[in-house]
Amino acid sequence: MKVWSLLPSATEILFALGMEDEVTGVTHECDFPAAAPAKPRVTVSYIDSTKSSREIDEQVSSRLQAGLQLYGIDEDRLRADPPDVIVTQDLCPVCAVSPSDFRGHMDAAGCSARVVTLNPNTLDDVIASVVTVGDALGRGAEATTLAASLRAMLDAVRRTVEGAPLKRVLTIEWIEPLMPGGHWVPEMVRIAGGEGGPIAPGEPSRKTAWEQLRREEPDVIVLMPCGFDPERADHEARLLWKLDGWAEQAAVRDGEVYCVDGNARYSRPGPRLIEGTEELARILHPERWTKTAPEGAIRKLSGVRDGMPSFAPYR
DSSP states (O other), X not given: OOEEEOSHHHHHHHHHTTOGGGEEEBOTTOOOSTTGGGSOBOEEESSOTTSOHHHHHHHHHHHHHTTOOSEEEOHHHHHHSOOSEEEEESSOTTTSOOHHHHHHHHHHHTOOOEEEEEOOOSHHHHHHHHHHHXXXXXXXXHHXXXXXXXXXXXXXXXXXXXXXXXXXXXXXEETTTTEEXXXXXXXXXXXXXXXXXXXXXXXXXXXXXXXXXXXXXXXXEEEOOTTOOHHHHHHHGGGGGGSTTGGGSHHHHTTOEEEEOHHXXXXXXXXXXXXXXXXXXXXXXXXXXXXXXXXXXXXEEEEEETTEEEEEEOO
């Protein structure tokens, strides 16, 4: 069986199910596990992701308004070495190739592969998608075992922080324009011993005015821009200090602002969301959580000079 994954989280699921040999195509963003980048890359992005968060948003908005695709497909490879199964998503048109866009490429290439479409909105949905992929590809037993392991890890986080005082948390999924964390992120916060945020569990993130977010009065602020690592989030965070009243927020005054790896453990609806939940517990309740974070996984506000923040590694 030959499988194409058009979603980084699906690639992570496929590898976790022991299907490395069956994967014959991945996206330009598939960077985990370590063997994934060696697979043929069958997508290309028309968005310059090296730009600032504002410029990226403008590129996306402009292309969508013009009816243009955000991603392209290697139709030559689709014709020459067609997959038997394609795993894609129907959750976010900005995150990956949508089924409707890909159907056009399949028709043009004469590809008749079976398409497995994932659409997770909550942590339960994400874990269920593991089973969906496993059942579709003959790895049902392995998927059931993996799903049970992921649920057990979440239960362990709940037990670890049980009884700890809840902390009000503001997660930021995009910096300019501001977008608080949505979909599964509010659940991750709750499981880790936090509360708050204007987005309900399962709801997508949306552009939100700073005047609304400042009323959240969080104890902790976690910056997790979609697709950014901690260093990139650190760099973009400078924009926040230009917001009226940002520096007066209690979380900012107390240094309780953190940059995490949104790309690895928060944006992608795959197994590593559970690691992100553990990471949030480490941030919110360090007195309860003894497991150290991977080196470089978290950066914490260490000071402000001339109105600009500096962050340092946090363990």
